[in-house]
Amino acid sequence: MKLKDIGEFGFIGRISRDIRPGSGVVAGIGDDAAVLASDKKGFYSLFTCDMYVEKVHFTKKDVTPYQLGWKAMAGNISDIAAMGGLPRHAVVSIGLTGDEDVRYCDEIYRGMRAAAKPFKVDIVGGDTVTSPEGIVISVAMTGVVEEKMCVYRSGARQGEAVLVTGSLGGSLLKKHCVFAPRVREARFIAGTGRVSAMMDVTDGLVADLEKICAASGVGAMLFEELIPVSPDARRMKGEKTPLESALSDGEDFELLCVVPREAVAGLLKAFNKKFSVPLTLIGGTTDAKGIRVYRTDGTVDEPRYKGYDHFKSGR
Amino acid sequence: MKLKDIGEFGFIGRISRDIRPGSGVVAGIGDDAAVLASDKKGFYSLFTCDMYVEKVHFTKKDVTPYQLGWKAMAGNISDIAAMGGLPRHAVVSIGLTGDEDVRYCDEIYRGMRAAAKPFKVDIVGGDTVTSPEGIVISVAMTGVVEEKMCVYRSGARQGEAVLVTGSLGGSLLKKHCVFAPRVREARFIAGTGRVSAMMDVTDGLVADLEKICAASGVGAMLFEELIPVSPDARRMKGEKTPLESALSDGEDFELLCVVPREAVAGLLKAFNKKFSVPLTLIGGTTDAKGIRVYRTDGTVDEPRYKGYDHFKSGR
Numbered sequence: 036m037k038l039k040d041i042g043e044f045g046f047i048g049r050i051s052r053d054i055r056p057g058s059g060v061v062a063g064i065g066d067d068a069a070v071l072a073s074d075k076k077g078f079y080s081l082f083t084c085d086m087y088v089e090k091v092h093f094t095k096k097d098v099t100p101y102q103l104g105w106k107a108m109a110g111n112i113s114d115i116a117a118m119g120g121l122p123r124h125a126v127v128s129i130g131l132t133g134d135e136d137v138r139y140c141d142e143i144y145r146g147m148r149a150a151a152k153p154f155k156v157d158i159v160g161g162d163t164v165t166s167p168e169g170i171v172i173s174v175a176m177t178g179v180v181e182e183k184m185c186v187y188r189s190g191a192r193q194g195e196a197v198l199v200t201g202s203l204g205g206s207l208l209k210k211h212c213v214f215a216p217r218v219r220e221a222r223f224i225a226g227t228g229r230v231s232a233m234m235d236v237t238d239g240l241v242a243d244l245e246k247i248c249a250a251s252g253v254g255a256m257l258f259e260e261l262i263p264v265s266p267d268a269r270r271m272k273g274e275k276t277p278l279e280s281a282l283s284d285g286e287d288f289e290l291l292c293v294v295p296r297e298a299v300a301g302l303l304k305a306f307n308k309k310f311s312v313p314l315t316l317i318g319g320t321t322d323a324k325g326i327r328v329y330r331t332d333g334t335v336d337e338p339r340y341k342g343y344d345h346f347k348s349g350r
Numbered sequence: 351m352k353l354k355d356i357g358e359f360g361f362i363g364r365i366s367r368d369i370r371p372g373s374g375v376v377a378g379i380g381d382d383a384a385v386l387a388s389d390k391k392g393f394y395s396l397f398t399c400d401m402y403v404e405k406v407h408f409t410k411k412d413v414t415p416y417q418l419g420w421k422a423m424a425g426n427i428s429d430i431a432a433m434g435g436l437p438r439h440a441v442v443s444i445g446l447t448g449d450e451d452v453r454y455c456d457e458i459y460r461g462m463r464a465a466a467k468p469f470k471v472d473i474v475g476g477d478t479v480t481s482p483e484g485i486v487i488s489v490a491m492t493g494v495v496e497e498k499m500c501v502y503r504s505g506a507r508q509g510e511a512v513l514v515t516g517s518l519g520g521s522l523l524k525k526h527c528v529f530a531p532r533v534r535e536a537r538f539i540a541g542t543g544r545v546s547a548m549m550d551v552t553d554g555l556v557a558d559l560e561k562i563c564a565a566s567g568v569g570a571m572l573f574e575e576l577i578p579v580s581p582d583a584r585r586m587k588g589e590k591t592p593l594e595s596a597l598s599d600g601e602d603f604e605l606l607c608v609v610p611r612e613a614v615a616g617l618l619k620a621f622n623k624k625f626s627v628p629l630t631l632i633g634g635t636t637d638a639k640g641i642r643v644y645r646t647d648g649t650v651d652e653p654r655y656k657g658y659d660h661f662k663s664g665r
Contacts, residue, residue: 038455039448043478046452050459050476060439060472069474071439074390084490086443086477124375124386128401128443128488133354133661137361140353144365157375159384161365162401163358165660168483173443175399175490345480346448 042347066188067117067234068178079185081178083114089169100139104146105213111176112154112216113288117235119225120180121218122156128173130166154218184225191232191251191293197318201289203240204280205267214288220310221290229298236287241326241340243291248326256327257318282328283340293320358660381503382432382549383493394500396493398429404484415454419461420528426491427469427531428603432550434540435495436533437471443488445481469533499540506547506566506608512633516604518555519595520582529603535625536605544613551602556641556655558606563641571642572633597643598655608635
């Protein structure tokens with residue numbers, strides 16, 4: 036049996052089953068970041084990593100080295116934010132062919148530092164190696180979160196509200212390489228103490244909401260007229276409709292969260308007063324399985340956007 | 351100017367200059383691991399990462415997947431040990447082609463877990479992506495060290511003794527994929543409070559001793575008759591003499607340390623009583639620049655083994 040037969044998530048399930056977290060591990064594989072006991076009373080430590088491979092995640096034509104560095108760093112910051120935490124330190128493993136211009140490599144690091152600086156993330160070390168077939172970057176990041184503010188994917192209950200920050204779809208590379216990780220927004224949401232589940236949208240709204248649903252044992256419904264479709268998604272001329280883009284495009288790096296219904300009005304009011312990026316109610320959790328999309332024409336879809344599965348298929 | 355013109359160490363110098371550690375960073379880029387302020391009084395946190403690329407660090411022919419996983423994990427444990435610390439948690443970014451057999455991938459993780467287990471390292475998360483051109487593994491690891499036991503590359507003074515654990519050279523892949531990281535040995539050495547500088551030998555004895563010398567502003571002399579040449583190095587039939595192998599082969603993962611002369615006798619006695627792996631005096635630090643090797647025939651070499659420079663040249 037080949038890896039591509041079981042797919043990325045089949046393989047992750049396999050290694051998650053096998054690796055038994057030891058003492059001090061509050062939550063291991065399966066969330067945006069691992070949650071670990073901390074020596075600081077009332078706090079957890081967070082630990083995450085992401086890998087970006089040339090010709091899989093990016094091409095040199097479509098992305099500047101600055102954007103590449105930004106994205107590699109900001110993607111990890113977004114993972115820490117999605118737990119309700121603050122990012123702390125990063126180490127960077129980078130594989131380069133050696134044929135790159137030195138200025139190209141400098142630009143990668145300039146992008147990483149620019150993404151890190153607003154959140155006071157220090158790049159404290161790394162490993163620099165040859166990768167003859169193309170650039171590979173892996174950023175690992177630690178973070179910290181108050182125990183009371185740590186939000187998992189698994190806490191959603193049925194009958195709660197589903198909300199998302201910003202707008203979705205049309206993840207043009209240029210936009211998404213210099214996206215702003217929603218750290219302050221996530222801290223605000225987590226700080227209310229009224230959020231049941233949260234993650235960042237990296238594989239697409241439906242695919243990521245399915246992860247929250249699977250971890251929490253609930254289903255969800257989304258309402259077409261509520262979904263904040265991005266201007267980019269409306270502008271794009273491709274096979275997908277703007278709604279399909281908003282439901283299925285990856286790398287939005289917006290926050291997707293589930294909140295008890297009675298907390299929604301207060302949260303929306305407080306959030307939208309404080310931030311320029313909107314927080315929008317888009318649906319709710321149910322006791323059914325899977326995700327249903329209620330269209331404005333009265334029909335109901337059960338979209339099959341499974342997100343990007345490395346090894347298996349496209350979206 | 352291309353990256354290969356300035357080489358790995360030129361590039362690392364460039365990014366180290368640029369990245370200014372913030373508050374809480376005791377020592378950043380340039381040692382075996384970054385040293386960070388900890389919330390536990392009297393302790394530091396450690397943070398490191400290493401990347402392994404197929405066809406650069408290994409080939410599928412020469413190494414089993416178990417050995418590959420072992421090496422990726424044990425290499426990081428060795429980095430934490432070289433600071434005098436204890437490893438804690440690991441995250442694993444892995445790029446796979448998708449054509450691998452699932453059992454092959456399982457074996458990589460079995461090797462990682464086997465290397466991690468004796469040191470109570472928990473693998474708490476990771477990222478699994480496609481890498482069409484070959485396997486890439488990046489392991490990032492945190493650790494902890496008592497402030498008093500933390501040992502840097504930069505603490506050596508002239509007139510001190512140079513010691514190494516185990517024997518050197520002939521780093522056959524099979525041996526070096528299941529090497530035992532010297533955690534207990536390093537903790538013992540650091541725990542004496544009498545070690546000025548330490549690192550693990552990954553690029554070769556001379557190349558790595560040069561790093562200690564450069565960081566500390568000293569030179570060093572080595573004595574041929576004192577150097578513990580490994581049986582493998584003696585057995586190998588290649589271009590190198592056994593001594594040259596011991597001086598220049600990388601991936602020994604032994605500990606190289608510098609100790610005040612008055613502490614040597616006591617340390618050697620106590621260490622060699624406690625451990626089966628030997629600790630050997632091999633030379634001393636000087637006020638001259640560079641490394642001199644005093645040969646048994648009375649001649650003096652200034653070997654130019656610069657270690658493996660990714661992007662530039664071979665050893």
